[in-house]
Amino acid sequence: GAVVSQHPSWVICKSGTSVKIECRSLDFQATTMFWYRQFPKQSLMLMATSNEGSKATYEQGVEKDKFLINHASLTLSTLTVTSAHPEDSSFYICSASIDFTDTQYFGPGTRLTVL
Amino acid sequence: DAKTTQPTSMDCAEGRAANLPCNHSTISGNEYVYWYRQIHSQGPQYIIHGLKNNETNEMASLIITEDRKSSTLILPHATLRDTAVYYCIVRVAPLQTGANNLFFGTGTRLTVIP
Numbered sequence: 001g002a003v004v005s006q007h008p009s010w011v012i013c014k015s016g017t018s019v020k021i022e023c024r025s026l027d028f029q030a031t032t033m034f035w036y037r038q039f040p041k042q043s044l045m046l047m048a049t050s051n052e053g054s055k056a057t058y059e060q061g062v063e064k065d066k067f068l069i070n071h072a073s074l075t076l077s078t079l080t081v082t083s084a085h086p087e088d089s090s091f092y093i094c095s096a097s098i099d100f101t102d103t104q105y106f107g108p109g110t111r112l113t114v115l
Numbered sequence: 116d117a118k119t120t121q122p123t124s125m126d127c128a129e130g131r132a133a134n135l136p137c138n139h140s141t142i143s144g145n146e147y148v149y150w151y152r153q154i155h156s157q158g159p160q161y162i163i164h165g166l167k168n169n170e171t172n173e174m175a176s177l178i179i180t181e182d183r184k185s186s187t188l189i190l191p192h193a194t195l196r197d198t199a200v201y202y203c204i205v206r207v208a209p210l211q212t213g214a215n216n217l218f219f220g221t222g223t224r225l226t227v228i229p
Contacts, residue, residue, distance in 0.1 A: 002161070043202075044159065044219040093158045095217075103149075104217060106158035 003027050004096050006107035013084055014115055020080045021110045023094030029074035030096035034104060035067070038091040050077055084114040118142070118205040124224040127197075133190040135223050137203030140184045147206050148179060149217065150188045152199040152225075159202065159219070162188065193227045200224050 003026040013019050023033060032051050036044040048064075050056035050071035058064045068080040077096075081088055091111050095104040120138040127133040139148065147166050151159040163170055163177045165186075170177045176189040190197055202222040 004158075006158075043221055044153075046216055049216075091156070095158075103161055103164065105161055106151075109156070109158045111156070 002103075002105040004030075004094065004105050004107040006092075006094055006110050008110060009108060010111040010113075012113045012115065015085055016083055018080055018082045019084055019112060020078055021092055021094075021112075023077045023079070023096065023107050025075045025096040025105075028096075028098055030077075031074065031099045032097050032102075033071055033077040034095045034097075035069060035077075035079050036093045036095065038093060038109075044093060047079075081112065084112070086114045088112065089114045118146075118218070119203045119220055121201075121203050121220065121223045123221065124226070126226050126228055127190075127193045129195060129227050129229050130192055133193040133197065133225060133227070135188040135190075135201050135203075135225065136185065137188070138185045139203070139205050142183050142205055143207070145207060148177065148183075148186050149204040149206050150175070150177065150201065151204065151217075151219075152197075152201045153222070154196075154199040160199075162201075164206075193225075195227050195229065198225060198227045 005024045007022045034049050035047045037047050038044045046059050047062045048056045048058045050069050052071050052074050056069040071077040091109050093109040095106040097104045149164040150162040153159045163175050165177045179186045200222040202219050204217050
């Protein structure tokens with residue numbers, strides 16, 4: 001149980017374009033989903049927390065207009081990287097929890113490369 | 116802020132028990148100890164968590180000292196697939212803080228040797 005998927009697993013895009021990443025909880029309903037970013041040889045850094053049906057809460061330094069998060073259902077959250085630039089190239093990982101207090105289960109990650 | 120201290124790296128022979136230590140000397144009474152691991156280029160995998168009692172599941176055992184200032188994750192029979200970075204995370208009960216953040220430090224890189 002507690003399986004989280006992400007799509008796509010990797011994506012290459014041109015600078016200035018937008019990319020959408022999906023995160024799905026496959027066998028449970030996730031009230032809360034989290035988005036992390038991991039640069040090479042670094043640890044995970046939380047970008048934002050989203051609760052189903054409400055606006056996401058962004059961590060300090062993360063631009064909410066650049067990283068659009070939608071959590072429209074209890075099994076799906078999306079992260080859209082708008083006007084991507086090479087410095088946005090990273091490993092994006094989502095996690096989901098049944099509710100705000102529960103253990104977070106992580107997806108397999110999406111590797112974004114912006115040319 | 117990092118609330119845990121872990122060795123940077125460890126080796127373990129295949130088939131032997133892997134004991135991964137973690138110091139969390141400033142842990143508070145309402146803080147849980149969580150362990151995750153991350154295999155290269157994958158998302159973190161939840162392993163186990165505990166508050167003050169020792170815990171065991173199908174993956175590992177978690178031994179927490181009586182004063183709760185340190186803990187040890189035990190993989191009873193390490194296999195090559197257990198090679199990963201292991202993160203020990205102290206997490207405050209979200210209901211008390213309004214946050215459910217997990218702070219991933221640098222972790223311990225465990226290498227299981229054939």
